[in-house]
Every structure is written in structure tokens, then in C-alpha cells.
Amino acid sequence: MKKHLLVAIGALMIAGGAHAQDLDILGKIKSSGTIVEGVRESSGLSYTLGNGKYAGFHYDVCAHVISDIQKHLGLEKLTIKYQPVTSQNRVPLVSNGTVDIECGSTTNNEARARDVAFANTTFVEEVRIAVKKDSGIKSIEDLTGKTIATTTGTTSVQTLRKHKAAENVKFREVYGKDHADSFLLLETGRADAFIMDGSILAANIAKSRNPGNYAIVGEVLAVEPIAIMLPKDPAFKKVVDDSLKSLFETGELEKIYDKWFLKPIPPAGVVINLPLSQSTKDAWANPNDKPAEAYNN
Incomplete structure (x- = not known):
């Protein structure tokens, strides 16, 4: 049978x-x-x-x-x-x-x-890191011990883990249901950084209550054809x-x-x-x- x-x-x-x-x-x-x-x-x-x-x-x-x-x-x-x-x-x-x-x-x-x-x-995208300007995060190395937000169903965290500079960096992951939700995790302090395509990060920062509070920092994690x-x-x-x-x-x-x-x-x-x-x-x-x-x- x-x-x-x-x-x-x-x-x-x-x-x-x-x-x-x-x-x-x-x-x-x-x-x-x-x-x-x-x-x-x-x-x-x-x-x-x-x-x-x-x-x-x-x-x-x-x-x-x-x-x-x-x-x-x-x-x-x-x-x-x-x-x-x-x-x-x-x-x-x-x-x-x-x-x-x-x-x-x-x-x-x-x-x-x-x-x-x-x-x-x-469109050729660059995967980057968005943070609050006062976070002290300037590079991948600064993500040690931090909480990283990204969006469910995307590949950004995997991209970060594959980067040579992230070999010894330990961090916690949280996931938003969409990009707006992921940015909200950063905005409300539930995440220290948001890893995503640069255009998405720039758009969410521009539409936020206080765009001047945020910055896109660090190395380019990957280049991705959209x-x-x-x-x-x-x-x-x-x-x-x-x-x-x-x-x-x-x-x-x-x-x-x-x-x-x-x-x-x-x-x-x-x-x-x-x-x-x-x-x-x-x-x-x-x-x-x-x-x-x-x-x-």
C-alpha cells in the first residue's frame, strides 16, 4: 500500500x-x-x-x-x-x-x-545596515551582542553571516512580518540594527518620524540584482x-x-x-x- x-x-x-x-x-x-x-x-x-x-x-x-x-x-x-x-x-x-x-x-x-x-x-541593490545614530554601531564588528532585525522570508541575515567580517560576531535575530514592521523593531528599540536592501532602508528612514535619527552604516554586505x-x-x-x-x-x-x-x-x-x-x-x-x-x- x-x-x-x-x-x-x-x-x-x-x-x-x-x-x-x-x-x-x-x-x-x-x-x-x-x-x-x-x-x-x-x-x-x-x-x-x-x-x-x-x-x-x-x-x-x-x-x-x-x-x-x-x-x-x-x-x-x-x-x-x-x-x-x-x-x-x-x-x-x-x-x-x-x-x-x-x-x-x-x-x-x-x-x-x-x-x-x-x-x-x-536595479542592483546593496545590502546594508541601518541603525540609530547614537547606537555606536559603525561596522559589522560592532554588532556583537546586539539584536538584529530583518524581514521574514528574506536572505539578509544569511548574507550577514557569510560575510568575512562576521565570522566571530554573535548576535540575536528578530523578524518583522514585512519591511515596515522590521523598521518598527529598530524604531522602538527592540532591535539595534536593521539589515536589508539599501533602498528599503533609505525609504523607511525617509518616511520615519525623525529621519535625522538614523544612518546607514558599515560595509556593503552583498550586491544583489533586483x-x-x-x-x-x-x-x-x-x-x-x-x-x-x-x-x-x-x-x-x-x-x-x-x-x-x-x-x-x-x-x-x-x-x-x-x-x-x-x-x-x-x-x-x-x-x-x-x-x-x-x-x-
Whole structure:
């Protein structure tokens, strides 16, 4: 009986794998007249304004891409359905085709690429440390005996542990359910530092009650390519990559970047003040979908 059960389970797994490889996202979008966009509630690149409205750098990038998808499919109208995703559920929802295009702040890495595809890199992130200015923390070594906050479902603490300077550093970990919650742990003194992508740290500091109380300090822990996450459908990825190519070549992507990182943004009109990095410029000049491992080896 156990043998029959194992055979049945194996058959289901094979069928599930085959189904995942056979996703026809363009056909699904054309037949339904709807595209499901994965969005984040509190990311540095995609966040909510409330009442079902979203904004951010990656949100604007995806608006351009979705418009090009509509043109490619010859649709007079394409309805966008927004699906909020979290660090924990974003990969499964994209992998099984529930979400057609995820426009949050997801790192392209080898582990995730086994289940999903990534468009060409649109933002190269640096993982950093945010602290209160009066904390005395200036580097990784200063984290000894401290409490470190990060967000459930992200890889930041693992990245810290792999850093050479952290070999003998002992610290305690606490987890926020999302980035805003993780920053709240730092803000309320339940954590001494918040480890996360620099853009996310900068955005949360800019939106805090007292931005001047915080600083991003220490070594760059890792460099991570951020990209639009897609189901494994090569035809769909090509349409998305072709759309991004036009943004790279026309300079429109830099205008979108300036809008969200160097100018006042909604809802409070804060300025994140995060200049465009050379790594991001290079990714735009040489379009690629290389994973994080290619950057950090």
C-alpha cells in the first residue's frame, strides 16, 4: 500500500512539474483580458498608497511593461488585477501562475531561479545596515551582542553571516512580518540594527518620524540584482525583456529612477535621496539576467 502511495505521489509531482513548465502566460492574459500584477505593501521599490493603489519605482517600470504586453497581444483593453505579495509567498504565487508578473523588490538568485524566471535586471541593490545614530554601531564588528532585525522570508541575515567580517560576531535575530514592521523593531528599540536592501532602508528612514535619527552604516554586505519575477515561460519573458530594453535604450528608466529616488514621493513628499549606483548603470548598459551569485563570487 505504501508503495502504491509513493508511486501516486511521484506521478503527481511529475505532473505538477510538467504543468509548471507548460505555463502559457501570454495565452492566459489574452483569453482573460486580465493580467495579475504582484505588488508589495511596504517595499522600497513598490508600496501601497492605500485604497488599492500602489506606487514606486518597480510599479512604474511594470506599468510600461504591461502597456507593451497589451500592444503585443493586440488587446484594446487590459485589466490589471493587483495581488499583494509578501517575502514568504511571492515565489510560490509566481511559480504556479497565480501572479503573472511580480513588481516588488525580489533578488534574482539561483535558488529562486529553479522555480521562477527573472527578467533582465532593473536595479542592483546593496545590502546594508541601518541603525540609530547614537547606537555606536559603525561596522559589522560592532554588532556583537546586539539584536538584529530583518524581514521574514528574506536572505539578509544569511548574507550577514557569510560575510568575512562576521565570522566571530554573535548576535540575536528578530523578524518583522514585512519591511515596515522590521523598521518598527529598530524604531522602538527592540532591535539595534536593521539589515536589508539599501533602498528599503533609505525609504523607511525617509518616511520615519525623525529621519535625522538614523544612518546607514558599515560595509556593503552583498550586491544583489533586483528584477521583475515571472513564471517560467520563455515567450513571456522575451516580451518583458524587449519592453525593458526600450526603457534602457531611451533613457526613460533613468527618469523613472530620478522620480522615485531623488524627488519628493507620495504620500508624504519625502525624498529618499539614493543616487543611481554605477552597478545599476552597468546593468542597464549591458542587459542581463545574471543571478546574485554571479555578482558576489
